[in-house]
Amino acid sequence: MRINLGKVFTEPFKIVGKNPIILIPVFIGIILSLLFDLVGFIGPIANFVSSIIIGIITVFFFAWTTIFFDQYKKGEEIDLKKSYSQISQLLLEIIVLxxxxxxxxxxxxxxxxxxxxxxxxxxxxxxxALVVDNLSVTDSMKRSFSFVFKGENFLQIFLVLLVIFLLGIIPVVGLYLSVILEFILIPYIYVEYSK
Structure with a gap:
């Protein structure tokens, strides 16, 4: 299914408006990333370790947001406890990924x-791909690669990421806007258009 940019920039916000619980992992991820980013100022070793931890945190909360969109797409009630249980079971795979x-x-x-x-x-x-399709680490990477190049997805995905990047350039608030958009739009795109 071809990615519809009009829907990409409207539908996820309607879903979040009806289910603000989706924003919980987004904001927890941002807060934890900021904290570990501050730890990175201690020195080069702390910076290296905090970068790894921030990467793991980002992937973890990114995957968790994806579970919420998947629950919505399947017509299930968006459930914080159930989604946390599901994401917790995948912790090792998320760390490796x-x-x-x-x-x-x-x-x-x-x-x-x-x-x-x-x-x-x-x-x-x-x-x-890891959480929605229940794939291994290598298979989820392969699936991501094929999804980006399937049909006309490449140009659409590139444009979405370009908008997110350009928002990040805005002084003071741009970085936060782009992170929130990335956490909402990317999982939505995959859940909505990967099948």
Whole structure:
């Protein structure tokens, strides 16, 4: 199914408006990331460790938000307890996925930045595939890659990510807006258009 940009920029907000519980993992993830970002100022080792922890936190809460959109799509009641139980069972896979994806993107970034951005684009839906399709770490990465290149998805996904990036440039509030948008739009896109 081709991604409809009009729906991508309206429907998730309608869903969140009816089910504000979806924002809980988003805000917890942002707060924890900010805290660990502050820890990174202690020194280079603390910065390295906090970067890894922030990556794991981001993937964990990204996956959790995806579960909420999946519950909504299936017509189920959005349930915080049930979704937390589901995400907790996948904790080990999420940690492994975040480390592997983080390593690949970092490696790609070291190779003149562009390969890192391309890998980030290819792998952005990996946490979504992990929880929605119940795949292994490697299969979720493959699924993310194929989803980005399926049909006309590449251009649509690139445009969504470009909008998120451009919002991030806005002084003071831009970073927070772009993170919130990423946490809402990416899981919605995967849940809505991956089947």
């Amino acid at each position: 975040s480390i592997v994806v983080g390593f690949l993107i970092s490696l790609g970034t070291l190779a003149f930045v562009i390969p890192g951005l391309i890998l980030a684009l290819f792998l952005i839906f990996s946490p979504c």
